[in-house]
Amino acid sequence: MAPRKTKRRPSSRTRKPASRRGRMLPWYLLGSALIAAMLGREHLPAMHDWQALWRRGTETKTPVRTPVTTPQRIAAPTPDSRPSETAAAKPGPPASANPGAGGATFFYCGIRQDNCIIDGGNFIYRGEQIRVADIYVPATKEAKCDRERNLGGDAKEALRILLNAGEFELAAWKPIDEDQHGRKLRIVRRNGRSIGDALVAKGLARPWTGERQSWCP
Numbered sequence: 001m002a003p004r005k006t007k008r009r010p011s012s013r014t015r016k017p018a019s020r021r022g023r024m025l026p027w028y029l030l031g032s033a034l035i036a037a038m039l040g041r042e043h044l045p046a047m048h049d050w051q052a053l054w055r056r057g058t059e060t061k062t063p064v065r066t067p068v069t070t071p072q073r074i075a076a077p078t079p080d081s082r083p084s085e086t087a088a089a090k091p092g093p094p095a096s097a098n099p100g101a102g103g104a105t106f107f108y109c110g111i112r113q114d115n116c117i118i119d120g121g122n123f124i125y126r127g128e129q130i131r132v133a134d135i136y137v138p139a140t141k142e143a144k145c146d147r148e149r150n151l152g153g154d155a156k157e158a159l160r161i162l163l164n165a166g167e168f169e170l171a172a173w174k175p176i177d178e179d180q181h182g183r184k185l186r187i188v189r190r191n192g193r194s195i196g197d198a199l200v201a202k203g204l205a206r207p208w209t210g211e212r213q214s215w216c217p
């Protein structure tokens with residue numbers, strides 16, 4: 001039989017270094033603590049300076065809160081601050097209350113059906129047909145000759161120009177208010193002068209005497 005191999009026991013030499021390290025460990029820790037304390041004392045002023053700088057930095061970085069302003073409400077205007085009624089434009093009288101006030105622009109009838117000229121002695125004003133009562137003029141549509149037709153056209157244009165020249169007034173023709181055709185008989189005046197007389201002075205009308213005379217030669 002082969003001889004058995006005997007196990008070798010570890011020598012006592014390997015245990016000695018371990019026991020020495022274990023005994024030296026507290027001294028290592030004590031030395032490290034002493035070195036740290038010495039270093040802390042040397043760098044203590046620098047640490048205080050660093051803490052002060054850090055505090056200043058945090059103070060400057062703190063956000064500044066701006067005060068919140070609430071919007072002011074504007075009070076509604078009082079009755080005293082509103083424009084007075086006397087300053088407002090007052091509306092004029094209605095057209096029917098002052099029919100001869102003027103201020104209208106006249107065209108020929110056909111282009112317009114109100115404030116327009118029919119012929120040299122008739123026109124429509126504010127919805128009413130007016131006949132100039134103190135004159136008679138040459139006809140246009142029922143003219144007896146070319147002279148009468150030409151004079152009638154001139155009288156028509158002259159009446160339009162006179163009515164557009166400014167304000168006028170209408171005076172009643174007494175004792176008759178309207179003729180058999182329903183036309184209002186009126187004397188047209190401006191500044192106290194008859195517009196019919198102005199047409200007579202131009203040779204475009206004749207004074208009304210109750211009878212008509214021919215305009216033809």
